[in-house]
Amino acid sequence: MSTGEVEQRFTALVTGGNRGIGLAIAQRLRAAGHDVVVASRSGEAPDGLQAVACDVSDTASVDTAFTAAEALLGRTVDVVVANAGITKDTLLMRMTDEEFETVVDTNLAGAFRVARRAVKGMIRARRGRIIFISSVVGLYGSPGQANYAASKAGLVGLARSISRELGGRGITANVVAPGFIETDMTAELPPDRREAYQEAIPAGRFGATEDVAAAVAFLASADAGYITGAVIPVDGGLGMGH
Numbered sequence: 001m002s003t004g005e006v007e008q009r010f011t012a013l014v015t016g017g018n019r020g021i022g023l024a025i026a027q028r029l030r031a032a033g034h035d036v037v038v039a040s041r042s043g044e045a046p047d048g049l050q051a052v053a054c055d056v057s058d059t060a061s062v063d064t065a066f067t068a069a070e071a072l073l074g075r076t077v078d079v080v081v082a083n084a085g086i087t088k089d090t091l092l093m094r095m096t097d098e099e100f101e102t103v104v105d106t107n108l109a110g111a112f113r114v115a116r117r118a119v120k121g122m123i124r125a126r127r128g129r130i131i132f133i134s135s136v137v138g139l140y141g142s143p144g145q146a147n148y149a150a151s152k153a154g155l156v157g158l159a160r161s162i163s164r165e166l167g168g169r170g171i172t173a174n175v176v177a178p179g180f181i182e183t184d185m186t187a188e189l190p191p192d193r194r195e196a197y198q199e200a201i202p203a204g205r206f207g208a209t210e211d212v213a214a215a216v217a218f219l220a221s222a223d224a225g226y227i228t229g230a231v232i233p234v235d236g237g238l239g240m241g242h
Helices: 020-031 059-073 097-125 146-169 191-199 209-220
Strands: 011-015 035-040 050-053 079-082 128-133 171-178 231-234
Touching (some): 011 020, 011 059, 020 079, 020 209, 035 059, 079 097, 079 209, 097 128, 097 146, 097 171, 128 146, 128 209, 146 171, 209 231
Parallel strands (some): 011 079, 035 050, 079 128, 128 171, 171 231
């Protein structure tokens, strides 16, 4: 998967791939002819996708999930999409240690555990794609989301450190930063809140999960072989300049 290389079928593991953005990514990669496994806490996924159980907050679980995915795929993972994440929103003065630590441990340390396990096979193969799903909140900030914003901002430093460490091995590490995307979570927002958010977006609309999936599919492709350490916003212009 380098510049000028003809696109070939690859293997991919998508964490949090059983719903929302993760599911759209898995479906997009599978539709392009790639071999995909999704990882979720339940070990289940819709739409006939291959799935493994994975708790990204637990190193042993991550290792077991990769071993199971490699068995399903028949070889090591070429592309890993670290998408699993949680929120525990509350104002800073009310935020407990547990609420901060749990979000950072899942969203940031979880992505680290996944990447650390993934590069074992990538280093041997001298190729690989690591794609972290961050958020516009990680660069833009948001009241009541100090834990979530910190965890998502940390993914940028993680990706860029991996890029410098492993770029010479044919491994890229990039970040996709979605804005407000139409998911079950945004669908539950009150109408006035949805309207206020939408007015702040230059594109004038919420994004679709397929918009994020398209950016991930590009970063996973041979065409993106010379892109690493980048942050790709998929936010309708909301976070411009951040």
